Amino acid sequence: MTTICPKKDGGPNVDYFQAPESLAQFDQIRVWLQKNCKKHVQTDPPTKEGLAQLVIQLIQYQENKLGKNASDPPFIRLPMKVFMDMKPGGSLCTVLATMFRFKSEQRWRKFDFQVGKNPSRKDLNVQMMMEIESSLSTAEIVRTPCVYIRPDVDKATVNKIKEIIGHHGDICEDEEEATHIIYPTVDPLEEEYARPVIRRGNNVLVHWYYLPDSHDTWAPADLPVDVPETANWECNRSEPWRVSASWILDLPQYNEWMNEEDYEVDVNGKKKVHKLRLSVDDLLPGAEPSSKGKKGSKRKRSPSPPPQKHGKRKRRV
Structure with a gap:
């Protein structure tokens, strides 16, 4: 077995979120979203694989926009723990519910985290991140x-x-x-x-x-x-x-x-x-x-x- 060592940056552990155990948890999150966030997900119901990919993209966006090598980050990163709490009604559910609500309100067809390739969308992603932070604070998940x-x-x-x-x-x-x-x-x-x-x-x-x-x-x-x-x-x-x-x-x-x-x-x-x-x-x-x-x-x-x-x-x- 090879020697384990630190990652070079704060990007996502893709294999963790795509593992069968995680996908099973994402399926529970999917059910929770359809029950508690029905208005914002019913037109394009998420899959467990889609939710996993969405979380991976969001964490990578954090690294690109708010990470160690980002220039003038607008605010501090969300704690990694909020992405790891995958129980129904937990912190990741709050994150995803806020994201789908924001997507619905902005009438986006899909999420787009390509930093620098779409300037208008990039600014809205920052706003979405701030709303996620606010939702976590309101729910007293992050203080x-x-x-x-x-x-x-x-x-x-x-x-x-x-x-x-x-x-x-x-x-x-x-x-x-x-x-x-x-x-x-x-x-x-x-x-x-x-x-x-x-x-x-x-x-x-x-x-x-x-x-x-x-x-x-x-x-x-x-x-x-x-x-x-x-x-x-x-x-x-x-x-x-x-x-x-x-x-x-x-x-x-x-x-x-x-x-x-x-x-x-x-x-x-x-x-x-x-x-x-x-x-x-x-x-x-x-x-x-x-x-x-x-x-x-x-x-x-x-x-x-x-x-x-x-x-x-x-x-x-």
Whole structure:
């Protein structure tokens, strides 16, 4: 089995959305849309394959228009989690219902995400994306982060955080009202390189530390840990996240909220250890199961990954 490595960009994992398991979920979404969005889909009823392709195109549009290499993106990317929650009535249903309503109101014959080839349609796609964001917010699926900056964060970092949050979120003066409590930056743990998110058969969705969720990789992998078969795709949670300042400082590079678990700290600001974290060595073919004993066993520092170089991976978090 080949070595698994990060994706080169934040485009869609096409094979994931076209897999039989996903198509079965898209069929449930199709039924939900026909029941709850009948007015906007009855003239051109979607198929499960068509819905899968539509989601793939939307994620690619996000990458082209709002991704790392986009010039002057008009707003921040939607979290990848909203595309992964495929249960009936879930976040992806909200996304697709908004899209079909918008398509109906604009009297489009079809969706067109070809950036740059149709200037008038491109602007309307931006408007559609904003309406999707509004629908997710109204349904309380996605909440604008409100951050509380702890007094022990240095002034220069505070100023940077305020500048970034000024464009993408809110600052809280009361810790109890915050969605995120911001601590000073901390050193990354030695073996933090990746962690598995979910398994289907021989394939695993792998998340890479200090890269956004849009860069997760879907590929065959035999990992030395027990990978869960289900995942929590909720964007919100009842208690606030405690994260290092780098969770915000890394946002502008990708125009995407970073994964909180990469930056999570305890109440004292100490880096938390994720039970499924993997080193570079763990991702090499033939890695032996560790039974999660590697927290206590000292290993040599992992070498830089040969396929891709991400300068951010060695920095402070």
